[in-house]
Amino acid sequence: MSLQGNWSYPTAIKFGAGRIKELPEACAQAGIKRPLLVTDKGLADLPITKNTLDIMDAAGLGSGLFSEVDPNPNEANLVAGVEAFKAGAHDGVIAFGGGSGLDLGKMVAFMAGQTRPIWDFEDIGDWWTRADAGAIAPIVAVPTTAGTGSEVGRASVITNADTHEKKIIFHPKVLPSVVICDPELTVGMPKFITAGTGLDAFAHCVEAYSSPHYHPMSQGIALEGMKLVIDNLPRAYADGTDIEARSHMMSAAAMGATAFQKGLGAIHALSHPIGAMYHTHHGTTNAICMPAVLRFNAPAIKDRFDLAAGYLGIKGGFDGFQSFVQDFNDSMTIPKRISELGVSNPDIDTLVKGALIDPSCGGNPIELTKENITQLFNDVI
Numbered sequence: 001m002s003l004q005g006n007w008s009y010p011t012a013i014k015f016g017a018g019r020i021k022e023l024p025e026a027c028a029q030a031g032i033k034r035p036l037l038v039t040d041k042g043l044a045d046l047p048i049t050k051n052t053l054d055i056m057d058a059a060g061l062g063s064g065l066f067s068e069v070d071p072n073p074n075e076a077n078l079v080a081g082v083e084a085f086k087a088g089a090h091d092g093v094i095a096f097g098g099g100s101g102l103d104l105g106k107m108v109a110f111m112a113g114q115t116r117p118i119w120d121f122e123d124i125g126d127w128w129t130r131a132d133a134g135a136i137a138p139i140v141a142v143p144t145t146a147g148t149g150s151e152v153g154r155a156s157v158i159t160n161a162d163t164h165e166k167k168i169i170f171h172p173k174v175l176p177s178v179v180i181c182d183p184e185l186t187v188g189m190p191k192f193i194t195a196g197t198g199l200d201a202f203a204h205c206v207e208a209y210s211s212p213h214y215h216p217m218s219q220g221i222a223l224e225g226m227k228l229v230i231d232n233l234p235r236a237y238a239d240g241t242d243i244e245a246r247s248h249m250m251s252a253a254a255m256g257a258t259a260f261q262k263g264l265g266a267i268h269a270l271s272h273p274i275g276a277m278y279h280t281h282h283g284t285t286n287a288i289c290m291p292a293v294l295r296f297n298a299p300a301i302k303d304r305f306d307l308a309a310g311y312l313g314i315k316g317g318f319d320g321f322q323s324f325v326q327d328f329n330d331s332m333t334i335p336k337r338i339s340e341l342g343v344s345n346p347d348i349d350t351l352v353k354g355a356l357i358d359p360s361c362g363g364n365p366i367e368l369t370k371e372n373i374t375q376l377f378n379d380v381i
Contacts, residue, residue, distance in 0.1 A: 003183075003247040010152050010258050015181040015251070017243055020052060020142065023094070023180060024059035030138040030177040032092030034062055036085050038105030039096040040069040048144060048185050052096065064088045066108070069097075072275055072282075073104040074161040075118055081108040085137075092138040095176065098197065099148030099282060102141055103156035106174050109137040110156075123155060123170035123359055131171050141176035144185045146236075146249035147197025147283050149204060149257025151179045159276050164350075166272040168359055181254065183246040191237055192284075195332035198233040198249055200283030202226060202328075203267050203290055204256030209308065210301045211263030211363040218262035225255035227312055230328075237332055263363020266293045266355075270376060273354030278343045285341070287334045291326050292379040296372065298322075300365035338381045346381050348374065 004016035012029065014022055027035055035056065043049050044067035057063040066084040069077050085093070085108050095105025111118060113135025120130055141151035150156065155170040189197070205225035208218055228248045235245035270293070271285040294301075298318065306317035314320045335341060352373050355361070361368045 003244060011175050011179060012177065013152070013179045013181055013254070017182060017184045017247065019180055020182045020185060021055060023052065023055050023140070023142070024061060026140045026178040026180055027061060027092065027094070030092060030140050032138050032140065034064070034088070034090050035092045035094045035140070036064040036066055036088060036090040036108070037094040037096050038066045038069065038081060038108055039101040040071070040098070041067055043067070043097050043101065043144060046188070048188065049096065052142070056094075064090055069100050069104045071100050072159045072166070072279055073100050074159040076161055077104055078107050078111060078118060078158060082112050085112045090137075092140070095139055095141045095151070096144065098143070098145035099150050099157070102143060102148065102150035103158065105141070106139055106150070106176070107156045107158060107169060109139045110169070110171060110174050112137050118158060118169060119160070119167065121169050121171065123168040128171045133171070133173055136171065136173045139174070139176040141179045142185070143179075143181060143250065143253065145189060145193065145197040146186050146246065146253040147200035149201065149253045149255070151176060151181070152254045153257045157272070164277045165354055166276040166358075181250050183243055183250045186246050186250065187241055187243070189240060191240070191332075194237050194240065195233070195334060196281045196283035196287065197253070198229060198236065198283070199287035199329070199332070199334065201249070201253040201256040202229040202233070203283070203286035204260045204264070205229065205252070206290065207265045207267055207363065208256070208259035208262045209304065210265055210297060210365050212300070212365045213263045213363060215262035218259040221255045222259035222262070223308055223311065225252045225259060226308070228252040228255070230312055234331065264360035265364035266296065266360070266368060266373075266376060268360035269355040269358040269364065269368060269373070270380065272358050272360065273351045274338060274343070276354065277351065278346070280338065280341045280343065284334060285338065287329050288336065288338055289380050291322065291329070292376055294322050294325060296376060297365050343381065348377050348381070351377055
């Protein structure tokens with residue numbers, strides 16, 4: 001079976017092994033003639049990045065590169081990226097990498113033509129309407145991990161370096177015009193990153209499926225996304241060159257981010273402040289938080305997971321699903337507590353405050369309060 005496709009939901013997606021060579025056509029489709037490739041520091045010198053820059057250069061697109069992107073990108077990275085965009089007279093962005101490179105690349109394209117500060121566009125109410133939509137540069141997204149799904153998202157997560165808070169910046173035109181999903185770019189991911197990013201995609205699907213909001217399309221996508229992760233993440237983890245498993249995981253990542261239009265929940269409300277304050281890997285943090293949040297949400301989600309478990313190949317309904325999730329984590333050596341990631345003496349009060357103002361709270365099936373969020377942090381730290 002050939003795992004290839006050209007999709008227009010939720011945006012134009014060129015999916016399949018080897019399709020990075022179609023980057024010039026993707027730029028033309030997006031109306032970009034002089035792109036700036038934005039990626040993170042860890043990817044900048046790797047062969048997949050150099051090959052991509054060569055493809056750009058050979059097509060007459062130049063080889064503009066900005067890679068001063070931290071694992072949890074912040075406004076200082078963004079200011080530097082916008083300066084590079086303007087200095088190079090670029091007219092669009094190729095957002096290249098995992099969540100950090102994709103998120104910052106999208107924000108460089110967004111902020112290059114704005115006059116207000118980034119925090120004026122936080123995902124609160126209709127704040128996005130403050131932006132000059134006509135000044136947003138076009139974006140081509142190229143994921144190199146299979147987890148965040150930021151390539152099909154209309155928002156980015158940026159850390160406020162002063163307050164150590166992760167903020168979600170939203171605008172409909174931040175959705176990339178064209179996405180190239182080439183699973184060959186993920187082959188070099190080490191086991192730790194394969195597990196963490198894959199479980200990030202899983203968390204997106206689990207939380208979207210758990211959310212009480214009405215969005216049947218997202219609900220179906222979340223269910224199939226969970227199944228793809230369950231069936232393929234162990235294969236990709238065991239053999240990083242399994243291109244079929246890598247392909248299915250890349251689909252699952254995009255599906256998770258499409259599904260969470262329905263909402264996220266306590267997993268992300270916990271992990272966002274932990275990551276902002278202690279710089280833990282986002283997907284791994286989500287995975288650690290998932291068992292405790294499933295137990296907490298059990299009264300509200302048991303019935304729907306009783307139904308889902310059979311389709312997912314898991315016996316025992318919701319209880320079986322809970323057991324499966326812990327075993328799934330254990331099989332990929334995910335720690336059971338955040339402290340095992342090197343977090344010591346955490347400031348629980350500040351974490352609780354950060355969690356309660358996180359937009360993800362609104363999608364949790366049980367209302368989150370200071371008391372129950374505190375208990376959840378104590379369960380996972």
